[in-house]
Amino acid sequence: MSATLEKGLNAFKEVIDTPIASYFSSCVHCGLCAEACLFYNETGDPKYTPIHKLEPLRRVWKQEYTLLGKLGKMLGLSKPVTDEELTEWEPLVYDSCSMCGRCSLVCPVGNDITYMIRKMREGMSASGHAPEDMKGATKRAIEIGSPMGIKWPAVQAQIKHVQAETDIEVPVDKQGADYLVLMSSMEIINFPEYLSAISRIFKQAGVSWTLAPDAFEATNSGIQIGASDLAREIVSRIVVAAERLKVKCVISPECGHAFTAIRWEGPNLMGKPFGFEVKHILEVLDELHAAGKLKTRGKDKRPLTYHDPCQIARRGGVVEQPRRLLGEVAEDFREMPDAGVMNWCCGGGGGVSANSRAEPLRLEVFKVKKRQIESTGVHTLITACANCRIVMEEGLEHYHMKVEVLGLTELLAEYLVEGE
Amino acid sequence: MTITNDSEFKAAIAKLTKAGQRQVGARFAESVLALCKDARVKHAIATAMRADITEEELAAALDSAKKASVDSFTLCGKECDWNSQAGHFVAEAALACLKSGTTPAWDAAMHARMARTSESIATGVGTDNAEAAVQYRILAEFMKD
Numbered sequence: 011m012s013a014t015l016e017k018g019l020n021a022f023k024e025v026i027d028t029p030i031a032s033y034f035s036s037c038v039h040c041g042l043c044a045e046a047c048l049f050y051n052e053t054g055d056p057k058y059t060p061i062h063k064l065e066p067l068r069r070v071w072k073q074e075y076t077l078l079g080k081l082g083k084m085l086g087l088s089k090p091v092t093d094e095e096l097t098e099w100e101p102l103v104y105d106s107c108s109m110c111g112r113c114s115l116v117c118p119v120g121n122d123i124t125y126m127i128r129k130m131r132e133g134m135s136a137s138g139h140a141p142e143d144m145k146g147a148t149k150r151a152i153e154i155g156s157p158m159g160i161k162w163p164a165v166q167a168q169i170k171h172v173q174a175e176t177d178i179e180v181p182v183d184k185q186g187a188d189y190l191v192l193m194s195s196m197e198i199i200n201f202p203e204y205l206s207a208i209s210r211i212f213k214q215a216g217v218s219w220t221l222a223p224d225a226f227e228a229t230n231s232g233i234q235i236g237a238s239d240l241a242r243e244i245v246s247r248i249v250v251a252a253e254r255l256k257v258k259c260v261i262s263p264e265c266g267h268a269f270t271a272i273r274w275e276g277p278n279l280m281g282k283p284f285g286f287e288v289k290h291i292l293e294v295l296d297e298l299h300a301a302g303k304l305k306t307r308g309k310d311k312r313p314l315t316y317h318d319p320c321q322i323a324r325r326g327g328v329v330e331q332p333r334r335l336l337g338e339v340a341e342d343f344r345e346m347p348d349a350g351v352m353n354w355c356c357g358g359g360g361g362v363s364a365n366s367r368a369e370p371l372r373l374e375v376f377k378v379k380k381r382q383i384e385s386t387g388v389h390t391l392i393t394a395c396a397n398c399r400i401v402m403e404e405g406l407e408h409y410h411m412k413v414e415v416l417g418l419t420e421l422l423a424e425y426l427v428e429g430e
Numbered sequence: 431m432t433i434t435n436d437s438e439f440k441a442a443i444a445k446l447t448k449a450g451q452r453q454v455g456a457r458f459a460e461s462v463l464a465l466c467k468d469a470r471v472k473h474a475i476a477t478a479m480r481a482d483i484t485e486e487e488l489a490a491a492l493d494s495a496k497k498a499s500v501d502s503f504t505l506c507g508k509e510c511d512w513n514s515q516a517g518h519f520v521a522e523a524a525l526a527c528l529k530s531g532t533t534p535a536w537d538a539a540m541h542a543r544m545a546r547t548s549e550s551i552a553t554g555v556g557t558d559n560a561e562a563a564v565q566y567r568i569l570a571e572f573m574k575d
Contacts, residue, residue: 167547200518404492
């Protein structure tokens, strides 16, 4: 057995906690998770059945933690997990799972299959069976501070651009601010309009906020690749900055997995509760709206729909907030079929979009999003995740669909009442 | 006419017709075209600058600019090449002036400035962005014609 395989199998043994053991022992092999999976649903290939993607982990559980499995192992009757097998499973665990959580939601015995995939990735990553692109992104996140190689001077350049555009000062390192705003690399690189939009909205609402040079990046590649120690390091940078600045709340940006990482996994990774709240930007905007601090004028006349990012809606519970906000600025809002917690993933979450090997499959499974959008008859699509946004832009282009994609925060800013 | 700041710039843009905004927006994009190697963008900008453009040509140029924009996004998790990203913002500037937005010229101007900002990040020579002053001159010239 190679050293890396041994490391991976040890990681498998370590991640098999009480929930995972109970999930494996309670699986009734009903196949409902297959019907819920984007990748199975669009390809019909049984290898994409979510519980099947966990087979190597299941065998380790059986051989190490069940009486019959232990006996089988002692008598040489069970098949050990091999390097070749993990090589075969790598695309199943990384390319064809966006950790969207749809399988977990339909499981009749309540197995959180997404949690199991997340844990399985720990062993895959430890044994060297993770996609090269994701390894590179994680290395950059640790060494540079951002998976896409963004350094603070690049953020400063964007701040300067936004300040010139909006004539609003972007606060940096402001002690005692109410909110610490995080951004994803995607917003820094591709969507400067996000920072511009929150600057304008927060000015109008009188919100006290700040950016932090040592914790501007929200994206957590450690979560995506399955490396808890690295994920913890990335979360700890945010915790240190939030505590140093004594903020009351950290705002997760329009990025799905960043929200999962900091809001749900964050305190567990750190082993203690945070001394501050964590909210998604849509939660904050909805609160400002409820308090009468977010004033808009006029409505967008274009028929439009909303794509619920999996990590924000299904895994994060932020479902009603975007609809209340859209109600303020959209004259003709149309729901897609399966909207809300059962929405279909864009196909690029969980590191899939960062993995170039997965591109053909990602575009293949985009057909479900195509059908969803077509059924509404709209040409404007709103979302709240920068990754979903680009994945959908690519899918729409691939299928020659004339649909414009916008961020919800940006749309709200377009209708903001300013200067009164 | 002299334009010295963004307030005057915005006010002057607001006086333009939709076609005028498209044409001057294309000039803003043209000013940073050297940062983009995509022939589709060059063609879209040249088309958008014309006063005699037909609806069909407009739609084709929009399609072309959109494709160039989508092709040049930096995907999540990929290492950012700020030179390529500058090219992406040029494509975005071309797209903005061709779209049926409410402020196409202003949007094109902002994307063109981001192209310069990306260039300055790539070269590491600082974040001074003189593109705004260039755009003030382009707009003043355009309004004189």
